[in-house]
Amino acid sequence: MASVRVAVRVRPLSQREKDRSAKTIIQIDGHTTTLFKKKDICLSGEPSGKLGKSFRFDFSYDSMDITNPNCVTQDKVFEDLGIEVLQAAFEGYNASVFAYGQTGSGKSYTMMGSPSNYGLTPRISGGLFDHIDGESQKGKTSFQMEIRERFPLESHRGGRTDCSVLMRRPLWQLDSSDGYSLSRHKVQSFTQVNQLLLEGNSRRATAFTAMNHVSSRSHAIFTIHFKKAMFDAELPSETVSKVHLIDLAGSERADASTTAGMRLKEGANINRSLVTLGIIISSLADLSVCSGMRKPSFIPYRDSVLTWLLKDSLGGNSKTIMIATISPADVNYSETLSTLRFANRAKNIVNKPTVNEDCNVKIIRELRAEIGCLKALLSVGSLVS
Numbered sequence: 201m202a203s204v205r206v207a208v209r210v211r212p213l214s215q216r217e218k219d220r221s222a223k224t225i226i227q228i229d230g231h232t233t234t235l236f237k238k239k240d241i242c243l244s245g246e247p248s249g250k251l252g253k254s255f256r257f258d259f260s261y262d263s264m265d266i267t268n269p270n271c272v273t274q275d276k277v278f279e280d281l282g283i284e285v286l287q288a289a290f291e292g293y294n295a296s297v298f299a300y301g302q303t304g305s306g307k308s309y310t311m312m313g314s315p316s317n318y319g320l321t322p323r324i325s326g327g328l329f330d331h332i333d334g335e336s337q338k339g340k341t342s343f344q345m346e347i348r349e350r351f352p353l354e355s356h357r358g359g360r361t362d363c364s365v366l367m368r369r370p371l372w373q374l375d376s377s378d379g380y381s382l383s384r385h386k387v388q389s390f391t392q393v394n395q396l397l398l399e400g401n402s403r404r405a406t407a408f409t410a411m412n413h414v415s416s417r418s419h420a421i422f423t424i425h426f427k428k429a430m431f432d433a434e435l436p437s438e439t440v441s442k443v444h445l446i447d448l449a450g451s452e453r454a455d456a457s458t459t460a461g462m463r464l465k466e467g468a469n470i471n472r473s474l475v476t477l478g479i480i481i482s483s484l485a486d487l488s489v490c491s492g493m494r495k496p497s498f499i500p501y502r503d504s505v506l507t508w509l510l511k512d513s514l515g516g517n518s519k520t521i522m523i524a525t526i527s528p529a530d531v532n533y534s535e536t537l538s539t540l541r542f543a544n545r546a547k548n549i550v551n552k553p554t555v556n557e558d559c560n561v562k563i564i565r566e567l568r569a570e571i572g573c574l575k576a577l578l579s580v581g582s583l584v585s
């Protein structure tokens with residue numbers, strides 16, 4: 201059993217927020233993130249009293265001032281979270297990282313970053329290849345890596361098709377006619393992965409340029425299938441891990457003054473899949489927290505493709521990390537509060553990660569260990585008598 205690990209990251213004020221004379225209403229202290237109302241911020245910019253709403257997370261990252269030596273960098277996020285994912289993959293566990301937050305709050309920055317300042321996805325891919333290079337030189341282990349990229353085009357025929365598509369065809373057969381962009385590649389070097397990431401990002405952006413959008417208007421799911429073959433207890437053995445790295449579309453408010461027509465409809469579809477995600481997170485959190493409570497009869501993963509893809513990551517066989525990204529500005533108070541509440545519920549989800557290995561090899565290894573113990577007991581017994 202393993203709880204979903206949750207991190208919150210707050211970015212610097214954007215130029216647009218500065219132009220609107222926005223005030224910083226977030227304070228980070230150790231693991232705790234506190235959100236204040238604008239009226240509780242003094243002229244000095246400091247919050248007055250203890251009036252804010254506080255949330256405690258596994259990690260609360262202050263990236264508000266890049267000139268501050270304590271500003272949480274991409275390196276630090278990778279050290280805390282990325283290394284954990286690499287460890288899980290090497291040991292044969294599934295792992296997932298997903299970034300959730302309002303549009304423009306820093307999801308892509310944290311997950312993808314830029315060529316001069318990589319985010320988690322390229323760093324984790326690079327880390328896997330570093331491991332492969334190190335282990336391959338010892339000559340006892342072989343590896344295979346395959347990348348699958350999926351971009352559920354939420355605008356396609358409306359979100360309602362999600363469910364029916366899943367009933368008709370398995371996920372790996374979905375294509376652009378189902379509102380999907382899906383690609384699958386065997387990779388042998390970090391350069392190849394990086395190329396795929398760049399191509400994938402431009403495809404994702406292009407899809408929406410055609411529709412007059414600038415921000416990422418779809419979820420991006422980058423999955424690494426990592427296979428490790430070795431000899432264990434003189435038997436050939438294999439572990440297979442799936443690492444999902446997910447940059448969700450923005451969870452913005454469908455505000456009629458800034459959003460209209462097709463964009464509003466698309467926003468509503470994105471929000472629908474995020475609402476389903478919210479329902480699932482709430483149901484799983486209730487399930488874990490209130491053991492005495494009547495259990496929900498089922499978790500509606502199939503209500504959206506997004507949640508169906510995340511089935512293992514949420515409440516299933518995976519070590520999962522959620523990164524909630526927020527803006528520090530007062531103008532985003534309600535979105536930030538809703539992101540913090542969402543993240544706070546996700547903390548309560550308990551997953552059941554197990555090593556994905558050939559069960560025959562596992563049984564033989566356990567039986568051999570038991571025989572070893574019995575032999576040791578017998579020899580102690582014969583010494584005593």
Ligand SMILES: Nc1ncnc2c1ncn2[C@@H]1O[C@H](COP(=O)(O)OP(=O)(O)OP(=O)(O)O)[C@@H](O)[C@H]1O
Nearest residue numbers: 211263302303304305306307308309415416449450
């Ligand atoms: N931690 C950070 N440090 C510095 N700049 C940041 C940080 N996080 C985000 N930014 C900047 O904020 C802007 C918005 O970030 P980003 O594009 O990652 O948002 P997003 O949540 O992915 O948005 P969308 O949902 O629209 O895709 C970018 O210019 C990015 O460089």
